[in-house]
Amino acid sequence: MTPLLTTRDLRKNYGGLRAVDGVDFTLLPGEIHAIIGPNGAGKTTFVSLVCGRVMPSSGTIIFDGDDITDLPAYRRVRQGIAYTFQITSVFAHLSAYDNVALPMQRTLTDGRSRAKLHAGVMNALERTGLAGRANSLAGTLSYGHQRLLEVAMGLALKPRLLILDEPTQGLSDGEIAGFMDLVREIAQDATVLLIEHNMQVVMGLADRITVMNAGRILAEGTPADIRANDEVQRAYLGTEPA
Numbered sequence: 001m002t003p004l005l006t007t008r009d010l011r012k013n014y015g016g017l018r019a020v021d022g023v024d025f026t027l028l029p030g031e032i033h034a035i036i037g038p039n040g041a042g043k044t045t046f047v048s049l050v051c052g053r054v055m056p057s058s059g060t061i062i063f064d065g066d067d068i069t070d071l072p073a074y075r076r077v078r079q080g081i082a083y084t085f086q087i088t089s090v091f092a093h094l095s096a097y098d099n100v101a102l103p104m105q106r107t108l109t110d111g112r113s114r115a116k117l118h119a120g121v122m123n124a125l126e127r128t129g130l131a132g133r134a135n136s137l138a139g140t141l142s143y144g145h146q147r148l149l150e151v152a153m154g155l156a157l158k159p160r161l162l163i164l165d166e167p168t169q170g171l172s173d174g175e176i177a178g179f180m181d182l183v184r185e186i187a188q189d190a191t192v193l194l195i196e197h198n199m200q201v202v203m204g205l206a207d208r209i210t211v212m213n214a215g216r217i218l219a220e221g222t223p224a225d226i227r228a229n230d231e232v233q234r235a236y237l238g239t240e241p242a
């Protein structure tokens with residue numbers, strides 16, 4: 001199977017700190033792929049390099065056969081890479097509807113396609129269970145709903161690759177269960193790369209897991225492989241119920 005995304009010897013240094021230190025990574029189309037690892041392992045920096053928020057010190061990023069290493073973030077969005085980040089980034093004083101319409105509008109080359117925009121926004125809100133909140137100001141939504149709104153903003157871009165950075169942080173158990181169903185549904189027509197600390201979510205959702213430690217890949221495999229890996233247990237999972 002041809003990978004959707006490949007990184008080769010990808011590096012990001014902050015002064016003397018090697019935040020991402022020679023990562024060779026492969027993402028297969030259609031998979032749900034989790035990146036785990038201790039705080040400071042380089043997970044957020046790595047996905048920031050993939051989506052273009054941060055430019056690498058060296059190395060190569062290939063997306064769907066094209067070298068995107070030097071492409072700015074907005075061009076990567078057009079190629080189908082969407083992301084939502086740890087820190088809630090909704091516009092509090094805009095409605096849920098407008099929050100989704102804003103990023104989507106940028107992808108429509110024909111500024112007059114209002115019907116298309118409306119259909120796309122409502123589809124994204126429906127998939128995330130927020131259609132009934134379309135007119136609510138984003139700032140009045142619960143934290144969990146704001147996180148879902150971010151996912152809706154990503155979905156409206158019809159991404160081929162959706163990157164989620166700690167999407168379940170701050171969600172209740174019930175919201176987490178709903179979120180897992182949503183990710184499975186998204187993965188039917190997109191590839192999902194997620195950074196996640198909640199091991200139940202990781203083990204329950206991921207087809208494959210990459211474990212990072214100190215900027216490098218420590219291990220890769222299925223949930224069963226990762227559970228059975230002694231090095232991973234020592235470096236990371238030891239204190240977590242795997």
Ligand SMILES: Nc1ncnc2c1ncn2[C@@H]1O[C@H](COP(=O)(O)OP(=O)(O)OP(=O)(O)O)[C@@H](O)[C@H]1O
Nearest residue numbers: 014017018019037038039040041042043044045046
């Ligand atoms: N803009 C920056 N300037 C300097 N150092 C940075 C910057 N961004 C990240 N780092 C450092 O790079 C290392 C990797 O950070 P990163 O946020 O990628 O880790 P992480 O695995 O995502 O951690 P967490 O699970 O806590 O989010 C850390 O030591 C961090 O302090």
